[in-house]
């Protein structure tokens with residue numbers, strides 16, 4: 184299959200490989216809704232071991248992991264605290280409000296990382312008139328803030344501060360394994376002591392569908408009922424879980440390659456002052472840069488890059504997000520550097536010409 188373009192838009196664009204498809208075709212299956220699907224149970228068990236969590240739940244998406252976790256941890260009228268770029272705040276169609284009846288209090292912070300003190304400021308004093316702050320959520324790694332990694336100690340301070348106030352603590356670990364690949368810290372170390380954590384299978388791990396949410400036995404029991412209520416319970420989901428099992432075996436160690444390719448792109452462009460990287464350097468598979476809006480418009484940049492065979496994502500604030508993943512090779516990354524540098528130069532000249 185020939186690729187029409189190099190797709191750096193998102194690591195959700197990864198396609199299931201031939202090996203993954205073969206594993207899916209051969210999966211042992213049963214009725215997931217009745218806990219009878221052996222492949223799904225095996226995937227949950229592997230994830231529980233990886234995260235050192237007692238129980239887990241296979242869900243159709245990461246968004247449903249967040250929603251089911253919020254539904255299970257909170258009650259209507261509560262407030263959830265997270266960073267202002269968080270996926271649960273801006274990118275889940277306000278599911279937390281629409282379905283869990285909670286409001287969200289966003290913390291504005293750099294690169295999606297906030298401190299224990301930021302949390303303490305955001306938590307409401309107990310009062311008849313205030314919402315009850317009952318849950319804090321962090322993203323590891325941060326998505327729209329540019330793929331930053333929470334330092335383990337800072338995460339734990341936030342977790343402990345939440346617990347000391349009687350709140351629950353949730354990790355949106357869509358790309359938790361990218362953090363592990365970058366730091367060498369184990370997933371179980373990151374997850375230790377948190378009330379819920381999930382990993383997406385459909386991003387850098389290359390599966391077509393699915394995510395696994397983990398936590399205590401009681402939490403997962405509540406979450407499983409919410410999953411059912413939301414219509415997320417499945418039947419022969421082993422076809423999908425087999426992709427997850429394949430990914431855990433074949434696509435985890437290689438995440439480092441995606442980080443190398445992200446750095447390759449960064450090294451190729453960081454010397455050009457048109458590209459203002461923020462964060463200054465990539466630490467995982469996501470890079471973000473912005474342009475001076477008087478010189479280059481990010482949306483025009485994205486359109487022009489696609490015309491030259493490279494898809495990137497224009498974001499609010501005149502930012503471009505670039506994501507590397509298992510369908511982007513080192514030579515694709517080099518091509519992308521050449522195209523992006525060329526397009527930026529062209530747009531700049533065009534702008535000067537028009538002025």
Ligand SMILES: *Cc1c(COP(=O)(O)O)cnc(C)c1O
Nearest residue numbers: 244245246270322326355357383
């Ligand atoms: C992608 C993503 C989600 C949602 O996962 P889906 O599987 O796309 O529903 C949630 N949080 C973060 C940080 C993400 O990057």
